[in-house]
Amino acid sequence: MxxxxxxxxxxxxxxxxxxxxxxxxxxxxxxxxxxxxxxxxxxxxxxxxxxxxxxxxxxxxxxxxxxxxxxxxxxxxxxxxxxxxxxxxxxxxxxxxxxxxxxxxxxxxxxxxxxxxxxxxxxxxxxxxxxxxxxxxxxxxxxxxxxxxxxxxxxxxxxxxxxxxxxxxxxxxxxxxxxxxxxxxxxxxxxxxxxxxxxxxxxxxxxxxxxxxxxxxxxxxxxxxxxxxxxxxLDGICHTYIHADANPDMAREIAVNAKMRRTGICGAMETLLIDANFPAGESVLAAIADAGCELRGDDRAQKLDSRVKTATSEDWDTEYLDAILAVSVVDDIDGAMEHIAAHSSGHTEAIITDSDDAASRFLGEVDSAIVMHNASTQFADGGEFGLGAEIGIATGRxxxxxxxxxxxxxxxxxxxxxxxxxxx
Ligand SMILES: NC(=O)C1=CN([C@@H]2O[C@H](COP(=O)(O)OP(=O)(O)OC[C@H]3O[C@@H](n4cnc5c(N)ncnc54)[C@H](OP(=O)(O)O)[C@@H]3O)[C@@H](O)[C@H]2O)C=CC1
Ligand SMILES: N[C@@H](CCC(=O)OP(=O)(O)O)C(=O)O
The missing domain is CATH 3.40.605.10 (Aldehyde Dehydrogenase; Chain A, domain 1)
Structure with missing residues (x-):
C-alpha cells in the first residue's frame, strides 16, 4: 500500500x-x-x-x-x-x-x-x-x-x-x-x-x-x-518542589539536573516551586541561570534573582522542552500541592526535603503517575526503573x-x- x-x-x-x-x-x-x-x-x-x-x-x-x-x-x-x-x-x-x-x-x-x-x-x-x-x-x-x-x-x-x-x-x-x-x-x-x-x-x-x-x-x-x-x-509538565527542610546542596544539584540534563524529554522539570521558608532559593536559581536556563517567575521568585523575567499565567501550563523554567515561591507544602494539582499533566513530580513527614505527605497526596523524593524527574524512564525498556510514560489513570x-x-x-x- x-x-x-x-x-x-x-x-x-x-x-x-x-x-x-x-x-x-x-x-x-x-x-x-x-x-x-x-x-x-x-x-x-x-x-x-x-x-x-x-x-x-x-x-x-x-x-x-x-x-x-x-x-x-x-x-x-x-x-x-x-x-x-x-x-x-x-x-x-x-x-x-x-x-x-x-x-x-x-x-x-x-x-x-x-x-x-x-x-x-x-x-x-x-x-x-x-x-x-x-x-x-x-x-x-x-x-x-x-x-x-x-x-x-x-x-x-x-x-x-x-x-x-x-x-x-x-x-x-x-x-x-x-x-x-x-x-x-x-x-x-x-x-x-x-x-x-x-x-x-x-x-x-x-x-x-x-x-x-x-x-x-x-x-x-x-x-x-x-x-x-x-x-x-502525553506531555510532561513536571514539577520539583524544594521544601523548607531541603538540603541546599542536594536541592541545587537535583534542580539543575532535572531541568538541564536533557531539556527536550517529557521527564524534564518545567516548573520549580520553592518554599518561602527554604533559605537557599537564591543559590538554586543562580545555579540554574548560570547553566544557561531562562527563568520566568512570580513576584517572589523575581526577588530571588534579578534574571527572573515576569511569568504570565500561560507559563504555569507550558511544557517548554527547552532551557526555560517557570519558578514560583509557595507558602508551604499545601501551596505546592495546590499548584501541582492545578497545573500538572500527571507525569512526574518531585519533592526535595530532609523531612520524612513532608516526603510522606507529598508521595501520598500528589496524584501523578510518578512521585519522587530527593531525586531528579529525569529518572522517569523504564530503563532507569529496571524494566528493560518502555513504550513511554503513561500519564493517565x-x-x-x-x-x-x-x-x-x-x-x-x-x-x-x-x-x-x-x-x-
Ligand atoms: N509521556 C511520554 O512517554 C512521552 C511524551 N512525549 C511528549 O510528546 C511531545 C513531543 O512530541 P512531538 O515531537 O511534538 O510529537 P507530536 O505530538 O507532534 O507527534 C507525535 C505523533 O502524533 C502524531 N500527531 C500529532 N498530532 C496529530 C493529529 N492532530 N492527528 C493525528 N496524529 C497526530 C504525529 O504525527 P505527524 O507525523 O503527522 O506529525 C506523531 O506521529 C511532548 O509533549 C512530550 O512530552 C514524548 C515522548 C514520550
Ligand atoms: N523516558 C525517556 C524519554 C522519552 C521521551 O521523552 O522521548 P523524546 O521526547 O522522544 O525524547 C528517557 O528518559 O530517556
Whole structure:
C-alpha cells in the first residue's frame, strides 16, 4: 500500500483490513512459546545488524528531508541513527528477549468460599495501536515489547521518520518470519495521513488499546476521536518542589539536573516551586541561570534573582522542552500541592526535603503517575526503573501508570478450577 490521500471511507476500510490481519496474527502469536518469542526477537536484532547499511541509508533520507524542512537540532538529534545507535537498538531488542515472558504468570491464587480454585493469569491485551514521535528507536522498542508480551501492534510513527521506520520495520518482521512467527503481528501504518490516525482511534472492537505518545496536537485529536480505550502517554509538565527542610546542596544539584540534563524529554522539570521558608532559593536559581536556563517567575521568585523575567499565567501550563523554567515561591507544602494539582499533566513530580513527614505527605497526596523524593524527574524512564525498556510514560489513570513495559501491556483473566461445584 502506498502513502496517498485516502477518503474517510478508505481510512476506515484500511484500518479494518490492518486490524483484521493483526488480530489473526495475534491469535497465532498467542500459541507461541516463551522460547519462540525470544528467538523471534533475537532474529529481529540479527537482521537489523545485517541490514544496517540499508537502515542507515533510509535514515539519511529522513535527515536530509528534516534539514531541508528546518527541523530543530533537538528534533534532528532524536531522528538521527548511526552505527552506535543502531547497535543500541539491536541490544535493546535482545534485552527484551531476555526478560521473563509475562504471559501466563499467575498474579493471584485463592480458594473461593465454595471451594473451587481461582487464579488470575496474565494475558496479552490483543492488538495495540501506538502513535508516537519521530524517534526511530521507538519503532523497535514498541515492536519488541508488544511481541514479547504476546500482543500485535499497529505502529504509527512520526512523519519525519518514515523511511527509517519502514526500514527498521522491514528488518524486524523479516527476523520474525525467519523463525516462523507471524509478520503481521507487527504492522506499520502504510500511510502518514492523519485521518488514518482518526480512523484507528475510532476502531472500537478491532483495536483493543491505543497508546498515543506525543504532545498537544495529538491530545486534541485523541479527545476528539477516541472510541478505543486509551493509555495516554502525553506531555510532561513536571514539577520539583524544594521544601523548607531541603538540603541546599542536594536541592541545587537535583534542580539543575532535572531541568538541564536533557531539556527536550517529557521527564524534564518545567516548573520549580520553592518554599518561602527554604533559605537557599537564591543559590538554586543562580545555579540554574548560570547553566544557561531562562527563568520566568512570580513576584517572589523575581526577588530571588534579578534574571527572573515576569511569568504570565500561560507559563504555569507550558511544557517548554527547552532551557526555560517557570519558578514560583509557595507558602508551604499545601501551596505546592495546590499548584501541582492545578497545573500538572500527571507525569512526574518531585519533592526535595530532609523531612520524612513532608516526603510522606507529598508521595501520598500528589496524584501523578510518578512521585519522587530527593531525586531528579529525569529518572522517569523504564530503563532507569529496571524494566528493560518502555513504550513511554503513561500519564493517565488506567491500569498502567508511569513507565509502561511488559506488565503494562497485559491484562488478566480469572481461571476457575472446580471439582464439580454447582451454585446453590
Ligand atoms: N509521556 C511520554 O512517554 C512521552 C511524551 N512525549 C511528549 O510528546 C511531545 C513531543 O512530541 P512531538 O515531537 O511534538 O510529537 P507530536 O505530538 O507532534 O507527534 C507525535 C505523533 O502524533 C502524531 N500527531 C500529532 N498530532 C496529530 C493529529 N492532530 N492527528 C493525528 N496524529 C497526530 C504525529 O504525527 P505527524 O507525523 O503527522 O506529525 C506523531 O506521529 C511532548 O509533549 C512530550 O512530552 C514524548 C515522548 C514520550
Ligand atoms: N523516558 C525517556 C524519554 C522519552 C521521551 O521523552 O522521548 P523524546 O521526547 O522522544 O525524547 C528517557 O528518559 O530517556
Amino acid at each position: 502506498t502513502d496517498k490521500t485516502h477518503s474517510k471511507t478508505d481510512h476506515t476500510s484500511l484500518i479494518t483490513e490492518l486490524a483484521t490481519a493483526g488480530r489473526l496474527a495475534q491469535r497465532k502469536l498467542a500459541r507461541a512459546t516463551d522460547a519462540e518469542k525470544a528467538d523471534g526477537l533475537r532474529a529481529a536484532a540479527k537482521v537489523i545488524r545485517a541490514d544496517a547499511a540499508a537502515i542507515l541509508a533510509a535514515n539519511e533520507k529522513d535527515m536530509d528531508a528534516g534539514r531541508a524542512n528546518g527541523l530543530t537540532g533537538a528534533l534532528l538529534d532524536r531522528l538521527k541513527l548511526d552505527e552506535d545507535r543502531l547497535e543500541a537498538i539491536a541490544c535493546a531488542i535482545e534485552n527484551v528477549a531476555s526478560l521473563p515472558d509475562p504471559v501466563g504468570e499467575v498474579i493471584d491464587s485463592r480458594t473461593s468460599p465454595s471451594g473451587f480454585g481461582l487464579e488470575r493469569v496474565r494475558i496479552p491485551i490483543g492488538l495495540i495501536g501506538i502513535i508516537y514521535e519521530s524517534r526511530p528507536n521507538v519503532t523497535a522498542d514498541a515492536a519488541a515489547l508488544c511481541l514479547r508480551s504476546g500482543n500485535a501492534a499497529l505502529l504509527r510513527g512520526g512523519s519525519e521518520a518514515i523511511h527509517s521506520n519502514r526500514a527498521l520495520h522491514a528488518a524486524f518482521t523479516k527476523g520474525l518470519a525467519e523463525v516462523g512467527l507471524p509478520e503481521k503481528a507487527i504492522q506499520l501504518m502504510p500511510t502518514q495521513d492523519r485521518e488514518a490516525v482518526g480512523a484507528m482511534l475510532k476502531a472500537a472492537g478491532l483495536v483493543d488499546m491505543i497508546v498515543p505518545r506525543g504532545g498537544k496536537g495529538l491530545v486534541a485529536r485523541v479527545q476528539q476521536d477516541a472510541r478505543v480505550p486509551v493509555l495516554a502517554h 488506567l491500569h498502567a501508570r508511569g513507565p509502561v513495559a511488559l506488565e503494562g501491556l497485559t491484562t488478566y483473566k480469572w481461571q476457575v478450577k472446580g471439582s464439580g461445584q454447582a451454585r446453590p
